[in-house]
Amino acid sequence: MRRRSFLSLLGGTALAWPKALNAISRDLQAGGGPQDEAFWARVREQFLIPPDRIYLNNGTLGPSPGVVVEAVAEHIRRVASTFPPGVDWEDLKGSLGSFLGADPEGLVFPRNTTEAMSFVAQGLELDPGKEVLTSDHEHIGGLCPWQLVCSRKGLPLRTFSLPVPAGSSEELFDSIVGAISDKTQVLSLSHVTFTTGTRLPVEKVARVCRDRGIVLVVDGAHPPGMLELDLASWDPEFYASSPHKWLLAPQGSGLLYLGEEWRTRLWPTLASGGWDDPGLGAQRLNHLGTFDESRMAGLLAAVEFLNAVGMDRVEARVRFLRKRLEEGLRGMPGVEVVSPADEDLATGMVSFALDGVDSLALQRHLARSAKVRTRVISEYDYGWMRLSTHIYNLPGEVDRGLELLDDVRRNGLS
Ligand SMILES: Cc1ncc(COP(=O)(O)O)c(C=O)c1O
Incomplete structure (x- = not known):
C-alpha cells in the first residue's frame, strides 16, 4: 500500500521541522535492506540515544528521534511567542x-x-x-x-x-x-x-x-x-x-x-x-x-519520520534484529524462549527465562553493569524477561546483549 506523505504540504509552511525531515528523507532514499548497515547507521544518528546505552525496551516506550523532539519544542515555542494556529x-x-x-x-x-x-x-x-x-x-x-x-x-x-x-x-x-x-x-x-x-x-x-x-x-x-x-x-x-x-x-x-x-x-x-x-x-x-x-x-512528525524510513524497511529491520536475538537465545542451553518461532506470529519482542536466574535480578544486573534496558513480565507471575528490537538498535548491540546473557548463564550474577 502506498503511504501518502504530508511533508510536501508541510514543507511550504513556516515550520522548521518539515524542512529538517525533508533532508533526512532525501538522505534515506537509497538502500535500506535489513542488513544495509550503512543505511541503518544513518537512521541511528537521528536518535539521541548515547552510544554506550543499549535500549531493548521499546515495548514500553519508544525513544523519539531528534526531529520529533524538535517538532514538539517548536510547537511549544511558537505557542508561547506568537499564538499561531494549532496543528492542522x-x-x-x-x-x-x-x-x-x-x-x-x-x-x-x-x-x-x-x-x-x-x-x-x-x-x-x-x-x-x-x-x-x-x-x-x-x-x-x-x-x-x-x-x-x-x-x-x-x-x-x-x-x-x-x-x-x-x-x-x-x-x-x-x-x-x-x-x-x-x-x-x-x-x-x-x-x-x-x-x-x-x-x-x-x-x-x-x-x-x-x-x-x-x-x-x-x-x-x-x-x-x-x-x-x-x-x-x-x-x-x-x-x-x-x-x-x-x-x-x-x-x-x-x-x-x-x-x-x-x-x-x-x-x-x-x-x-x-x-x-x-x-x-x-x-x-x-x-x-x-x-x-x-x-x-x-x-x-513521527509518522512522517517513519514514512521517510519506509514502513516496509522498518518491519524487515525489526524482524532481522529480533531473529538474530532469538536465534542467539535459542542456541544457549538453559534458555527457554516463550515467544513463537513461526515468523507469522513473531514480532519485534522476544521473551524468555534463564534457568535458575530470577528475571528481575537479571534485569538489575544488565542495567547496572552494562546500561542495558529491558522489561520483565512480572504480570500474571510469568516472570519472563522481554527484549525489544527497533530501528535504532544495531546488530552489535544485540550481540552484546547475548554475550552478557551468556556470561550470566555460565557464571551466574556477579
Ligand atoms: C498490550 C498493551 N496494552 C496497553 C498498554 C498500555 O499502554 P499505555 O501506557 O500507553 O496506555 C501497554 C503498555 O505497555 C501494552 O503493552
Whole structure:
C-alpha cells in the first residue's frame, strides 16, 4: 500500500521541522535492506540515544528521534511567542489514516491505549446477562477498563488461556474462538501480546465476531510503527494504540480507531461541545477541552519520520534484529524462549527465562553493569524477561546483549 506523505504540504509552511525531515528523507532514499548497515547507521544518528546505552525496551516506550523532539519544542515555542494556529487536524488525521490504512474520519486521539480502551469500555452499552471475554495475556491498560465496568455493572469478565509458546495461527485462532460462549457480548484482545510479542490472528477472529454479533475490541498498543498495517483490509470495530511506543511519537500520544457504525453509537466518556451531534461522527470524541497540542505536532512528525524510513524497511529491520536475538537465545542451553518461532506470529519482542536466574535480578544486573534496558513480565507471575528490537538498535548491540546473557548463564550474577 502506498503511504501518502504530508511533508510536501508541510514543507511550504513556516515550520522548521518539515524542512529538517525533508533532508533526512532525501538522505534515506537509497538502500535500506535489513542488513544495509550503512543505511541503518544513518537512521541511528537521528536518535539521541548515547552510544554506550543499549535500549531493548521499546515495548514500553519508544525513544523519539531528534526531529520529533524538535517538532514538539517548536510547537511549544511558537505557542508561547506568537499564538499561531494549532496543528492542522485534517493533516494529522490524513497522515495517520494513510499510515495505518484506515479511514481518517474514524480516528480519535486520546493520550494512550489505556485511555482509548477506557473510552470503549465506558462507551458501550453492556447488556445484563452477557459477559466480556478476554485472554490471560492482556496488559493492565487493556484489562482494567473492563474490570472497572464489569464490577460496576455486575457483569462477568471471563478470561481464557492462550498457548505458550504458540505453535501456529490456527492454534491461536482455535483457543480464542473456542472460548466464545453464547453469553459473550465483547471480546477484548491484543493484536500483539505484551507478554511474549505474539501476533494474534485478530483479522480472522474479527470475521467470526461479526458473524456472531460480538463486539471485538483490539488493543493494538504495539503494531503501529512496528508492522506494516492496512486496517481497512479487515475493518476493525475498535482499534486502540499508543504511538509513543513503536511509532516513536512523544509520550502521551494515543490513538483510537472506530469502525463506521460505532462513530455515532459509542457514548463519549468526556463530553464537550458537539458530544451529542451525530453529524460529527467519531470526531465527537476528539472534543476533549484544551490539551497539549505539542504532542500532536510530535505525532505528525513521527509518522512522517517513519514514512521517510519506509514502513516496509522498518518491519524487515525489526524482524532481522529480533531473529538474530532469538536465534542467539535459542542456541544457549538453559534458555527457554516463550515467544513463537513461526515468523507469522513473531514480532519485534522476544521473551524468555534463564534457568535458575530470577528475571528481575537479571534485569538489575544488565542495567547496572552494562546500561542495558529491558522489561520483565512480572504480570500474571510469568516472570519472563522481554527484549525489544527497533530501528535504532544495531546488530552489535544485540550481540552484546547475548554475550552478557551468556556470561550470566555460565557464571551466574556477579
Ligand atoms: C498490550 C498493551 N496494552 C496497553 C498498554 C498500555 O499502554 P499505555 O501506557 O500507553 O496506555 C501497554 C503498555 O505497555 C501494552 O503493552
